[in-house]
Amino acid sequence: MIKKIVLLAAALTAGLGLIGCSHQSQQKASPGGKVLKIGFLYVGPKDDFGYNQSHAEGAAEIAQLPNVKIVEQENVPETVDVEKAMEGMIVQDGVSVIFATSFGYWDHVLKVALKYPNVKFFHCGGLYQADKDPPNVYSYFGYIEEGQYLNGIAAGYASKTGKLGFIAAKPIPQVLENINAFTLGARSVNPKATTTVVFTGGWSMPTQEANAANSLIDKGIDVITMHVDSPKVIVQTCEQRGVFVAGYHADQSSLAPKEYLTGAIWNWGAVYKTIVADIQAGKDPSHFIRGGMKDGFVKMAPFGPGVSATAKTKIESVLGKMMKGEFVIFKGPLKDNTGKVVIPAGTSEVQTDPVLEKMNYLVQGVIGSTGM
Amino acid sequence: MVTAAALLKRNVSKTGIGAQLGAILAAVVLFAVFLVLQGKSPWGVLADMGIGAFGSSFAWQNTLVRAAPLLLTALCTLIPAQLGLVIIGNEGAWLLGGLATSVLGASLPPSWGIGGLLLSLAAAAVAGGFWIGLAGAGRQWRGVDPTISSLLLYYVAWGVFLFLVEGPLRDPQSLNEPSTFPLPKEFLMSSLPGTSVHAGLLVGIAACLLAWFVFFRTRLGFDARIVGENERLGATLGLRRSLLVVGACAVGGACAGLAGGIQIAAINHASNASLNAGVGFSGILVAFLARQRPLAVLLVALLVGGLQASGGFVQRDHNLPDATISVFQGLLFLSVLWAEAFRRDPSGGNK
Numbered sequence: 001m002i003k004k005i006v007l008l009a010a011a012l013t014a015g016l017g018l019i020g021c022s023h024q025s026q027q028k029a030s031p032g033g034k035v036l037k038i039g040f041l042y043v044g045p046k047d048d049f050g051y052n053q054s055h056a057e058g059a060a061e062i063a064q065l066p067n068v069k070i071v072e073q074e075n076v077p078e079t080v081d082v083e084k085a086m087e088g089m090i091v092q093d094g095v096s097v098i099f100a101t102s103f104g105y106w107d108h109v110l111k112v113a114l115k116y117p118n119v120k121f122f123h124c125g126g127l128y129q130a131d132k133d134p135p136n137v138y139s140y141f142g143y144i145e146e147g148q149y150l151n152g153i154a155a156g157y158a159s160k161t162g163k164l165g166f167i168a169a170k171p172i173p174q175v176l177e178n179i180n181a182f183t184l185g186a187r188s189v190n191p192k193a194t195t196t197v198v199f200t201g202g203w204s205m206p207t208q209e210a211n212a213a214n215s216l217i218d219k220g221i222d223v224i225t226m227h228v229d230s231p232k233v234i235v236q237t238c239e240q241r242g243v244f245v246a247g248y249h250a251d252q253s254s255l256a257p258k259e260y261l262t263g264a265i266w267n268w269g270a271v272y273k274t275i276v277a278d279i280q281a282g283k284d285p286s287h288f289i290r291g292g293m294k295d296g297f298v299k300m301a302p303f304g305p306g307v308s309a310t311a312k313t314k315i316e317s318v319l320g321k322m323m324k325g326e327f328v329i330f331k332g333p334l335k336d337n338t339g340k341v342v343i344p345a346g347t348s349e350v351q352t353d354p355v356l357e358k359m360n361y362l363v364q365g366v367i368g369s370t371g372m
Numbered sequence: 373m374v375t376a377a378a379l380l381k382r383n384v385s386k387t388g389i390g391a392q393l394g395a396i397l398a399a400v401v402l403f404a405v406f407l408v409l410q411g412k413s414p415w416g417v418l419a420d421m422g423i424g425a426f427g428s429s430f431a432w433q434n435t436l437v438r439a440a441p442l443l444l445t446a447l448c449t450l451i452p453a454q455l456g457l458v459i460i461g462n463e464g465a466w467l468l469g470g471l472a473t474s475v476l477g478a479s480l481p482p483s484w485g486i487g488g489l490l491l492s493l494a495a496a497a498v499a500g501g502f503w504i505g506l507a508g509a510g511r512q513w514r515g516v517d518p519t520i521s522s523l524l525l526y527y528v529a530w531g532v533f534l535f536l537v538e539g540p541l542r543d544p545q546s547l548n549e550p551s552t553f554p555l556p557k558e559f560l561m562s563s564l565p566g567t568s569v570h571a572g573l574l575v576g577i578a579a580c581l582l583a584w585f586v587f588f589r590t591r592l593g594f595d596a597r598i599v600g601e602n603e604r605l606g607a608t609l610g611l612r613r614s615l616l617v618v619g620a621c622a623v624g625g626a627c628a629g630l631a632g633g634i635q636i637a638a639i640n641h642a643s644n645a646s647l648n649a650g651v652g653f654s655g656i657l658v659a660f661l662a663r664q665r666p667l668a669v670l671l672v673a674l675l676v677g678g679l680q681a682s683g684g685f686v687q688r689d690h691n692l693p694d695a696t697i698s699v700f701q702g703l704l705f706l707s708v709l710w711a712e713a714f715r716r717d718p719s720g721g722n723k
Contacts, residue, residue, distance in 0.1 A: 045694070073684050075694035078646035080639045084434045085684045091430045092423075092685055104549050104646050125548065170538065172548045201534060202645070358547060371539065 034067050036097060036280060039089035041082060042074045043102035043229070044204055050230035050249040051203075055101040055124070057250070058268025062276050071095060078104030086112050090119055097279060098122065099272070103174075113137045120285075122275065125174070127357065128287045140271060140289035142297030143351045144248075145181035146322050147264020148225070149329050150300055150315050151246035152185020154261040155223040156193050157311035158244045159186075165216035165224040166197045167209055167234055171370040173359040175227045178264075180363045181329050182225055182246075187365050189314060196221060197368035203229040213237040223261070235260065244306050251301040262315075263301035270296040292351055293322045336361035337368075392663060395711035399703040406699055412690055420689055424682025431681060436569045439677030441466075443576025444631035445655025446662065446669045447583055448504060451624035452518070453664040454587050455617055456600040461507060461522025462628045463652030464529030465500030469629025471533055472499035473636045474552040474643040475541060482556035489559040493633045500629015501622040503529060508621025512614045518621065530648060537643050551644035561638040570638035572631070577670060579627055584666035596620060628652055654680070657705050676701070 038059075046056035052074065063070045071093050076085045082105050089095045096119055100109050103125040113121045113134040126139035155164050164186055168175045179197055186193040196216060200208040205228070213224060213234045225246040226234050232255060238245035239256035247253070247263025271289070278285045291297035300319070303312060321327035328350055332343035342361050343349060349356055362370060404414035425435050448462040477492035484491070507525055510516035538550040561570050587593035596616050599606035606613055631651070636643060658676050662668035683697035 039688075071688040073687050073694070076684070077649040079635075079649045080437055081649065081684075084437065084681065087430065088424075088434065088684050089688065091428070093688055104644075106549070107641070170550065172550065174548050201538075 036068050036276065037093065037095040038062070038068060038070045038097045038099065038276070039086065039093065039095040040070060040072045040099045041076045041085055041089075041101060041105065042072070043078065043104065044075060046072065046074045048204075048230035049232040049235075049252050049255065050228070052101070052229065054250045054266035055099070055268050058266070058270075058272045059099070061269030062272045065273070065276060067280070068276060076102075078102060078108070080108075083108045083112050086121075087115075090116055096120065097276075100124065109137060110134065120279065122289075130287060133287075135287075138275075138285055138287050138289060140275075142266060142271070142295075143290065143292030144264050144266065144298045145177045145329060146292045146327075146351070147298050147300060148178040148227075148248070149181040149185035150319060151225050151248075151262065151264050152182040152187075153189055153315050153318065154303075154307050154311055155182070155225065155244065155246055156186035156189040157308055157314070158261055158306050159190070159193065159223045161220050161222050162190055162193045163219070163221045164193055164195045165213075165221040166195050166366075167212045167216070167224065167226040167228060168197055168199050169203045169205075169228050170201065171199055173357055176359045176362060176370060177356060178227045178248075179366060179368075180359070180361075183363055183365045184329060189311075193365065195366045195368075197362065197366055199368075199371070200228065206230070206233045209233050210237050214241070217241045217243050247301055253301055253304060257304070259306065260301075260304040261306050262303050265299055265301050267296055267299045290352065293319065294325050330356060335364045337364050337366050339364075391711045392708065395707035396661075396704065399700070399707040402703045402707070403700045406703075410692065410696075412692065417686055417690055417692070417696075420686050421679070421682040424685030425678030431678075431685075433568050434681040435674065435678040436567075436573055437677075438680045439673040440570065440573040440576050441631040441635055441651045442655055442658050442673040442676055443573075443580055443669060444627045444634075445652045446658035446673060447579055447655075447666070448500075448624040448628035448652070449656050449659035450662070450664050450666060450669065451583060451627070452504075452508065452617075452620045453659065454593070454596050454600050455620050456603075457508070457511060457617065457621065458519045459504060459507060459522045459621060459624060460519055460653075460656050461504060461524075461526040461529075462655045463648065463650065464522070464526035465503045465625040465628035466632035466635075466652035467526075467529050467533045467647055468503050469496035469500040469632030470636045470640070470647045471536065471541075471552070471632075471643045472496045472629065473633035474555065477555040477559045477637065478553035478642075480559075482558040485558050488556075489561065489637060492555070492559060493630060493637065496633025496636075497626035497630045500632065501626035504625025504628070505618055505622035507625075508618040511621075512617045526652075533643070533648075534645065537645070541643075543642065546642070546644070549644055551642040554642040555637060559637060560641065561634065570634070572634035572638050575630070575634060576673070579630075580666045580669050587666065628655065631655075654701075657701060661704065661708055 040059045042052040042055060044052040046052055059070055062068055071089055073085050076082050086098055099122045101124045106123055106126040109121050109123045110133060113136050117136055120136050122138045122140055125141045128139040166179050166182060168179060183195040198212040200212060209228055210233045216224060223244040224238055226248050231248050231252055235245050235252040235255045239259045244259050244261050245256055246261045251263060251265055253260040275285050328348045330343060330349040332347040333345040334343040336342045362368060407414040407417050425431055445462045445466055448465055449459050452459045472495040473492040476495040480488040503525060504522060507518045507522040510521045511518040537552055541552045542550050543553040563570050595611050599611055599613050599616050640647060658669060658672050662672040679697055686692055686696060687694055
């Protein structure tokens, strides 16, 4: 019996292998040497109304460029899967540039990059260190907390109760920075505003996100924003329950035509175009690519009906300062929500300040705890 | 899933090989229909699945690296199945095994070298064994259904894992991706010479061979299978059912825990949320497709590993959604379960 299974399975395996070999010769070589083949990897679905969609939209923009061909793979876990997916793109599809768009891909990118020194690896969110990381690795990210600050202004004006809600994945520095920026924005126009934060514990937990939204609304919170991979469920819940929502990652206005205020959204198309143009011109891009509103890395979604004229004027004036590089979100004196001074008076932490990448506190006005 | 598992609860390996292959063929045909509905040529996609899994040396390595942990996580279902228990909490043992290796590995002195690695992996086996052993103990002494309890224990394991990794055991350096402290480089497992496949593959193969030997060539294994076939007969013969049941669950859990530990030592180096990637759950599929036969696991793990390896290639070359391979895996699993169910007469006996 076992012999039979072994034989049959071996035959099946060999058969698949043969199909494989015979088919491989038919694989098309890319015409002309000039076409730049680029691979994109996403940790979730490409149409998640959020993080992954924002990258896929950027990829779609560069797919339109002449002499560019892209291959994409979605739902790639941050395990050996991503290493094999990147290697597969290189070995099986012949890509010479890879965009690894999830933060958790970082260690895997560093590992695979050593093996393929002629391929350029761009990683979203990593902290590239020239003295120890491979020379064919590049990291890029955007100062999206500027968008959350502006979301905060919109929320501060729109809220009647002064009680705002923030649904977040995990208490990590990037997320804390957004919660704090949102709260500072809101309190700049309504000093009594508070932000109640709920951590769901994961990047994509639709059930917990919906529960969090409902329980925040039940507590009298009337504007919600978020930092999770796919804000879809939260935005839909807010629309149904009739409370305002400020979006994140991608434009979700179509999901909540009545309640969507505005949103902090990525503009990866612009970033990817610059990088691709550099590569096509034979230039080596910077290894540490960062930018905010001023640089076109992030932008705001169009205003919804809930944003008053006063709020619009205020947002546009702050945005104007951001576009000139004159606006600093994190400056002293700043206290955390336990009353401890985290930035002394007279100190400004501008957006490029590396200390911000280690943020471990919630500012005054935030109801919640980092659990650290 | 649970109902399906219940169908298979007894006499798991009674279906003929013909029915089994018929089921696999039926799954391929259903999958081809699915591809046509998606507007794709089934031949093109199936051929590319062959390329993606076995078409090149890279593809083979990709397949083997995925098959390696499946060999061990499959045993977590397979070993208790010899005693008639359906265990599906493999992922929980895998997670706690990985965590145990991380914790011990990062606290032992690096100078211990290979000894430190072996101790850390032993910790993984103990953790996984304890966890699934709980399901066995619940079954034996409290009559708790081990299928349900092992699944529920997975959720507990995941909660404990996340709490520890992102709380007390967090490496403060792991800023935006909370993780435990990484293993020292002295404890990392190397690849087999000339490949990117880690030595865990050999451990998995050895474990499957050992499982076959124990169950089909030793008195202990024979006793266990008697208890699995007929509880009353086992009791009449004076076999110590409780020891066998709890022991089989613990050994199965130890295999899945060891797989998680090897994953840390060979690939991830630190525990974080990304460890929860379904490798334990895929082990259930492998065990059922292999009809709970240890030697068949060797081949089925290769096929399932190949299927997963080809997923990315098919997605990129045919612009198919990522779920395509999951659809195929699901069809395979259902077909095999249906084949079992159709052969069973309503009274519960076998034709």
